[in-house]
Amino acid sequence: MAQDAVIVRFPGSPDVMAARYAEGLRRFGEANPTIRPLTMFLGRSEQTPDALVVVLLWPEGVDHTILGGFLLRHLAELGLERPSAIDHLSISHVGFDAIASIRAKARD
Numbered sequence: 862m863a864q865d866a867v868i869v870r871f872p873g874s875p876d877v878m879a880a881r882y883a884e885g886l887r888r889f890g891e892a893n894p895t896i897r898p899l900t901m902f903l904g905r906s907e908q909t910p911d912a913l914v915v916v917l918l919w920p921e922g923v924d925h926t927i928l929g930g931f932l933l934r935h936l937a938e939l940g941l942e943r944p945s946a947i948d949h950l951s952i953s954h955v956g957f958d959a960i961a962s963i964r965a966k967a968r969d
Contacts, residue, residue: 864899865925866950870912872942875905878913881940885932896927899955912945918952925949 871878882903890897902916919925929947936943954960 863951863953864921864955865919865923866952867915867917867919867925867929868946868948868950869915869917869929869944870906870909870946871915872912872945874911875913878941879903882913882915885935885939885941888935889928889931892931893927896923898928909945918955 871882898917898919900918902914904914905912906914917925917928932939932941933943954963
């Protein structure tokens with residue numbers, strides 16, 4: 862089963878947007894205390910230096926839209942703009958060992 866992952870870019874200063882996004886996460890955590898991404902990364906990219914970049918990897922069976930749907934309803938009050946870009950990924954392998962162990966399929 863594949864895992865959902867998302868890369869989201871919020872326009873604005875990453876330093877300012879990080880605190881606003883963190884507040885949204887706190888609210889989400891209070892409303893959904895048992896649902897958490899497996900891992901998250903937060904920062905900026907060279908390609909979009911004027912945007913906060915958030916990368917989330919969700920456990921198998923958890924749809925990434927649970928957080929996105931929650932945050933979309935609260936963007937204005939959090940002082941966040943709608944994301945300028947969202948990349949949805951379906952992850953089949955996580956971690957160095959899992960990826961390094963992939964073998965080529967035999968050809969017919």
